[in-house]
Amino acid sequence: MEVFKSITPIIELIDKAKSIVVLTGAGASVESGIPDFRSPKGIYSQDYVYRPEKVLSHNFFMNQPKIFYEYYKENIIHTEALPNPGHIFLAELEKTGKVKAIVTQNIDGLHQLAGSKNVLEIHGSIYSNHCVRCHEAYNINYVLNNVDPIRCLECNGLVKPDVVLYGEALDNDIVLNAVEEIVKADLLIIAGTSLTVYPAADLVKYGKKTLLMNLSKTSGDIYFDYVYYGKFGDTCREIQNKMNKIE
Numbered sequence: 001m002e003v004f005k006s007i008t009p010i011i012e013l014i015d016k017a018k019s020i021v022v023l024t025g026a027g028a029s030v031e032s033g034i035p036d037f038r039s040p041k042g043i044y045s046q047d048y049v050y051r052p053e054k055v056l057s058h059n060f061f062m063n064q065p066k067i068f069y070e071y072y073k074e075n076i077i078h079t080e081a082l083p084n085p086g087h088i089f090l091a092e093l094e095k096t097g098k099v100k101a102i103v104t105q106n107i108d109g110l111h112q113l114a115g116s117k118n119v120l121e122i123h124g125s126i127y128s129n130h131c132v133r134c135h136e137a138y139n140i141n142y143v144l145n146n147v148d149p150i151r152c153l154e155c156n157g158l159v160k161p162d163v164v165l166y167g168e169a170l171d172n173d174i175v176l177n178a179v180e181e182i183v184k185a186d187l188l189i190i191a192g193t194s195l196t197v198y199p200a201a202d203l204v205k206y207g208k209k210t211l212l213m214n215l216s217k218t219s220g221d222i223y224f225d226y227v228y229y230g231k232f233g234d235t236c237r238e239i240q241n242k243m244n245k246i247e
């Protein structure tokens, strides 16, 4: 593992790469005002009667949907958030043909809002919701505008966000698709994740050349070829400015 001290070698890596896949975690949206889980100001540090892993679990949702939705609406849904320079830079790189796919653990939809097209949401999205009984689809406004617990208009079943809760399996097709994209790419960039959530933390092993861009050290840093410590949005803004000057 080599630690980059400046953005220059990152620009060189991006320049040389013909196909890039980027995997983003909660840290990539912190500069958009959405707290991550495990940073000092993250959701795990908040005082709440239940631990986040408990209230955001499948069992808790099924048994106590009212409390789940109170917590979820208060802490997890951030429809006011806007893409930061990190999201915007990745969308620009996709337009140039370099970035082939974004694999994201985030459920906030900010990559799509920034203009990215090929986004694989391995933990789902707050914007998609379904009835657990009849599978009728509901948009986020239905969730936001209804009182807890939120019930299906067709069958009165519970409406559940299509986000992967603790105790739920990931969509195998999306994970396989992510692995295929990573295997095809010649550079894998992973940004803003503590690398504690699987299988995302495991995907680094499929990358040919791997770069981690994170604010703080993680126990997974040693599995990368290159590591850069810094804020993702700020760093991307700097990179984009420098690349524009070079062109």
Ligand code: NAD
Pocket: 024, 025, 026, 027, 028, 029, 030, 031, 034, 035, 036, 037, 038, 039, 042, 105, 106, 107, 108, 123, 191, 192, 193, 194, 195, 196, 197, 213, 214, 215, 216, 217, 218, 230, 231, 232, 233
């Ligand atoms: P995490 O909270 O476990 O770790 C975040 C990592 O990002 C930390 O290592 C932290 O140092 C780093 N970080 C914080 N700010 C950063 C910045 N500005 N630039 C670069 N790095 C920064 O997040 P995780 O590993 O993604 O796991 C959390 C899980 O919770 C994910 O699976 C995700 O689905 C979910 N989650 C999503 C959102 C979202 O959609 N925005 C927010 C919180 C949690």
